[in-house]
Amino acid sequence: MSTGAANSSDSKVETISRLAQWRIESFGPCSYRRSESFKLGIWNWYLTIEKNRFMYIRLFPEPCRVSKEQPPVARFVVRVASPGPNRRCFVSSVMDRLLRTSEDFVWPVDYIFQGRFTIDVEFLDLKIASLNGGDPYPLLCTEGLLKSVSSKTSLQCLSRMLQDGIHVDVTIKASNGFLKAHKAILASSSPVFESMFLHDLREKESSTIEIEDMSLEACSALLGFIYGAIKQEEFWKHRIALLGASDKYDIADLKDCCEESLLDDINTSNVLERLHEAWLYQLNKLKKGCLLYLFDFGKIYDVKDEINTFFQHIDRELMVEMFQEILTAWKPA
Incomplete structure (x- = not known):
């Protein structure tokens, strides 16, 4: 099997968010080519193309301790396309499978590209396979920023204060309901909240904050972040509303988390x-x-x-x- 000579730029895979793209100038006389490794999730990956009667595309993780002990379960789509006005494009079905070796995903494309073309792999989901036969569990990537911000030991006490309503002294009026919170906690998390309680504004006098551009559920997620009690699914569901709140109330850490999460998918x-x-x-x-x-x-x-x-x-x-x-x-x- 001839591997052919390919320059390094012709083997490089570019990545952004959960998309990997391999741009190939020409397959030429080669019958086989392998990309450079590229990082997505906790794994290094490879793409290969093989030319026979069809063009065969493979995707697999680099064989190593990580892929052996924490093998990936990926849901993904592969696209092959040529540029220009006569653009040809082939799209695989949505794949959902455990990937260990180069034999776990082989996609035949009934066309041989002669000039420039690209291979895209869009990862719709990435999980880690359970070695004891249980369900795969989610891979948290950019959510690490959220975890690091809200997992300090001291926040466990604040979380209990919120959940049990211990010494609450301010009411938050959402678009469809009310929540109770603490002035000191809100003021320490946001200079906007702090200003409300420092000066003779109606919020100070009435001990009520009106956030009527957010639902009760979104407000609950906002308080969950501030008190360190937010769950990942709550953050994911309300991140657009949380982004607006982080901008309105100048909560920089929350804004960073929202940006990283939106960039990730x-x-x-x-x-x-x-x-x-x-x-x-x-x-x-x-x-x-x-x-x-x-x-x-x-x-x-x-x-x-x-x-x-x-x-x-x-x-x-x-x-x-x-x-x-x-x-x-x-x-x-």
Whole structure:
């Protein structure tokens, strides 16, 4: 089997969020090629292509102690596409399987690409297989920031104060209900809350904070974060509302957690919404990630039906920035 000579750039896999992309200038006379390893989750991965009657694509983790003791269970989609006006694109079905070796996923593509083409792997979910036969358990990546912020031992006491209503002295009025909390805890978490209770404002006089742009459940998640009692599923469900609250009440740690989480699962169905949120709340990291996803990774083709509506509602400065990205991405090498 001929491996052929490929330069390092032709073997490099670029990654962003949960998308990996291998750009190949030409398969040429090669019958087999393997990518450089790329990191996603706790594993290093490889892609290979093999040319026979079909083109066969494989995805597998690097054989090592981590993949042996904590093998991945991945739900993913693979796409192969050529650029330009005569663009050919092949998309696999949604795969959901345990990946240990190069034989666990082999996808035959009934076409041999001659020139430039890309192979995309979009991980829809990543879990760690249980070695005792139980259900796979979730892999927490960027959620580590959330965990580190809210897992201090002292917050366990604050959590109990909230849950048991110990010495509560302020009422929060949400759009559909009321919650009880503590002025001191709120003031220590947010300079905006602190200002409410420091000066002769109505919140100080009435001991009531009106947050009527958030539901009772979203407010509960906000208090859960402040008191260190938030659950991951609550954070995930209400992270857009929490992002707005973090900006409104100047809670920097919460804003960072929301940005990292939104950056972690960019896909074609949400990238334009995420870009708008990044612009609205000045999240430069998320904005850069969305623009990279659209232009450097070529996903602008997949949202062409939604882009006109998006342009009708976005800020002029954001539109200019997007066109600048287009010009940069399409500039000849």
